[in-house]
Amino acid sequence: MDIRSQISMVFHLDKCIGCHTCSIACKNIWTDRKGTEYMWWNNVETKPGTGFPTRWEDQDKYKGGWELVDGELKLKSTSKSKTITNIFHNPTMPTMDDYYEPWSYKYKDLFDAPAGDDQPTAKPISMVTGDYMDIEAGPNWDDDLSGSPIYAENDINLDVLSDEQRDQLFAIERLMMFYFPRICNHCVNPSCVASCPSGALYKRGEDGIVLLDQERCRAWRSCISACPYKKTYYNWNTGKSEKCILCFPRIETGQAPACFHSCVGRIRYLGVLLYDADKIEETAKHPDHELVDAQREMILDPFDENVIREAKKNGISESTLKAAQESPVYKFVKEWGIALPPHVEYRTLPMLFYVPPMLPVMSAQEGDSVRSINEEYFPDFDKARVPIKYLASMFGGGNESHLRYVLKKQSAIRAYRRALTVGDIDVLEAEKALVEADCNPEEADKIYKLTSLCTFEDRFVIPPSHREEAIEMMKDPLEHKQEVGFGFNDSPERGM
Amino acid sequence: MKNKYKILIPFVFLISGVVCQDVDQFFKQNCSSCHTIGGGRLTGPDLKNVHERKDDEWLKKFINDPVAIINSGDAYARQILDESRGIMMPKVGGLTPFIVQSLLDLIKEESAKEKSKYSGSSLADRVLTPEDIIIGRALFLGTTVLKNNGPSCIGCHSIFGEGQLGGGLLGPNLTDVYGRLGGKTALAAWLSSPASETMGPIYGKHPIDEKEVLPLVAFFKEKGKSNISEAGMHDFNFLIFGFVGLAIVLILFDLFWGNRLRSVRRKLVKGKAL
Numbered sequence: 001m002d003i004r005s006q007i008s009m010v011f012h013l014d015k016c017i018g019c020h021t022c023s024i025a026c027k028n029i030w031t032d033r034k035g036t037e038y039m040w041w042n043n044v045e046t047k048p049g050t051g052f053p054t055r056w057e058d059q060d061k062y063k064g065g066w067e068l069v070d071g072e073l074k075l076k077s078t079s080k081s082k083t084i085t086n087i088f089h090n091p092t093m094p095t096m097d098d099y100y101e102p103w104s105y106k107y108k109d110l111f112d113a114p115a116g117d118d119q120p121t122a123k124p125i126s127m128v129t130g131d132y133m134d135i136e137a138g139p140n141w142d143d144d145l146s147g148s149p150i151y152a153e154n155d156i157n158l159d160v161l162s163d164e165q166r167d168q169l170f171a172i173e174r175l176m177m178f179y180f181p182r183i184c185n186h187c188v189n190p191s192c193v194a195s196c197p198s199g200a201l202y203k204r205g206e207d208g209i210v211l212l213d214q215e216r217c218r219a220w221r222s223c224i225s226a227c228p229y230k231k232t233y234y235n236w237n238t239g240k241s242e243k244c245i246l247c248f249p250r251i252e253t254g255q256a257p258a259c260f261h262s263c264v265g266r267i268r269y270l271g272v273l274l275y276d277a278d279k280i281e282e283t284a285k286h287p288d289h290e291l292v293d294a295q296r297e298m299i300l301d302p303f304d305e306n307v308i309r310e311a312k313k314n315g316i317s318e319s320t321l322k323a324a325q326e327s328p329v330y331k332f333v334k335e336w337g338i339a340l341p342p343h344v345e346y347r348t349l350p351m352l353f354y355v356p357p358m359l360p361v362m363s364a365q366e367g368d369s370v371r372s373i374n375e376e377y378f379p380d381f382d383k384a385r386v387p388i389k390y391l392a393s394m395f396g397g398g399n400e401s402h403l404r405y406v407l408k409k410q411s412a413i414r415a416y417r418r419a420l421t422v423g424d425i426d427v428l429e430a431e432k433a434l435v436e437a438d439c440n441p442e443e444a445d446k447i448y449k450l451t452s453l454c455t456f457e458d459r460f461v462i463p464p465s466h467r468e469e470a471i472e473m474m475k476d477p478l479e480h481k482q483e484v485g486f487g488f489n490d491s492p493e494r495g496m
Numbered sequence: 497m498k499n500k501y502k503i504l505i506p507f508v509f510l511i512s513g514v515v516c517q518d519v520d521q522f523f524k525q526n527c528s529s530c531h532t533i534g535g536g537r538l539t540g541p542d543l544k545n546v547h548e549r550k551d552d553e554w555l556k557k558f559i560n561d562p563v564a565i566i567n568s569g570d571a572y573a574r575q576i577l578d579e580s581r582g583i584m585m586p587k588v589g590g591l592t593p594f595i596v597q598s599l600l601d602l603i604k605e606e607s608a609k610e611k612s613k614y615s616g617s618s619l620a621d622r623v624l625t626p627e628d629i630i631i632g633r634a635l636f637l638g639t640t641v642l643k644n645n646g647p648s649c650i651g652c653h654s655i656f657g658e659g660q661l662g663g664g665l666l667g668p669n670l671t672d673v674y675g676r677l678g679g680k681t682a683l684a685a686w687l688s689s690p691a692s693e694t695m696g697p698i699y700g701k702h703p704i705d706e707k708e709v710l711p712l713v714a715f716f717k718e719k720g721k722s723n724i725s726e727a728g729m730h731d732f733n734f735l736i737f738g739f740v741g742l743a744i745v746l747i748l749f750d751l752f753w754g755n756r757l758r759s760v761r762r763k764l765v766k767g768k769a770l
Binding site: 050053054055061062085086088092094095097098151154 | 753758760761
């Protein structure tokens, strides 16, 4: 066993209201520099939709992630031979149009325009070329379905649905959408790190944050192709790639990352997971539908004596282990099993997990009126507005059973809470439903509390970073002991 | 005072001994390809008793920069040029006033002898055979490597009828070199130690072997008979070659990088009402 600790995340999609506060918080801190205008280390997508960059989930085009070839994990985008043939040009990168051309407006015209019959307008100017431009796309162009079906229709996760299901999905009264906030997943098996010819990307030993060394980056842009989530970006100004750093300066000082901190819906949870690094390759080699289980298997129980002993042997500190035991992420992912990794079939083993949303059909349009069509609040999931297949394509590696499990548990807990608080459902019935959903009243209470009544401390359990110990790896802290002080290191001597 | 200079005497002998050998070598490498002493003219005139024809000062100036003297319109220099069928003596590299003086001394000394060691080699005495032409052609094209690893001729020279794209363009076309240099003896002498600024340094270290000289001469003689310039044809071939090469490069580019990702979003929304 080679136990590592990883700062991991859970996003609770049922709570996301799609306000983009997280994106703005991130942008204001990290990506408001020249060359980073188009970058959104954090972005929020509307599903169904094509996301940012457009159709990033289409790996036939973008070639991100790993694939299993004859039992071996291979990068889809590159290899040693492809590195040579593509040495002058990396062929599978999103174009600027697939992201969007960042723009501003020429506000000065509003003040300087000569008097005329029409109101002056501020024309859009490209922030790349400085020329006037027509705005064709933006970072959240299909936000809230954008009034156009084109983007939503082209969501690649809809490919698993039958034509009939698709038609139903897009019938206006059944139209559904939910939000999908995304940051770097800080994967355990990161394809961006594997692809970098310069070795600029690395996964930080102490907390698993994936970082991109700005000194070593040589603009190969292999990571941009290789990351299936398209979460590394190329800065055209500095000629280096950049990515989400999980606000490590904040983490190191015990603060939650900016996007977590600012989240209005409090959908974000952050905590430590312990995993067995010896099992990474084996885990990533499982067939698609077993991947979720395999990844859970790789994540270890922080209360297990054996795990604690092995972890200490690996230099994981007591305080980190304590954080791992209190980690909300561990509870969501492993204890309760209701948080699932996004697109686990890319085999990067993402360490950001999502609690999938429940979208029951509540009513239907009849002529001019809307009629409630469901007496039960939490009905059969096969009738839910969002087809379970669709969710399974996003969060289950195509395996519907995980989604069924999660949704059933969540719905049972809600019914149970309704029985307790409103009382129009029989408590015994509700408890029976809980048991059927592999839950019990105590667990239901815990889930309810961490979902609805969670405090800052509940949501973000950040271990002390122990920088004072980390520095010992690079430098002897006693190096200058018994020397004279600041500025000079030689002792003064007697005499002239 | 006198004693002071006496000390230098052994050094003077020592230096002059070294210089003698050097000048010998220098003459062989730089002069003998065009000149003999008492062996009749090659490309350039026989140098026997040259000091009787012109004074030392003129000779020194001429050796130092023949091109300048010829261009200055000096009557005697023009006459030599005409006799050499317009082939100008190149400026010789590595000359110092001391070497020039030594060269003149050497010529004077050798002129006095009845049979100078620079009266021309007997290399060219053999009769040329048809086999020589074949061997010479192989040497010219480089299919047979020169014995002392000198570069083959085609690297820098073109000749009528050889090579699809002609040869190199650095040196002159050699189709009529046999006639230009004045025949077998002169050409053989030139090949034995090519003295031009370009060829000198290269073939000084890797001289053409004695046995290789005559086959080359035979080859040049054979080529000299054709007497047609093919330069235009080569230019055309080169153009075609350029186009074909460009096409191949583009095809290769397309094979390697043809299926790159061009655009995803634009294709998605193209032709659809938004």
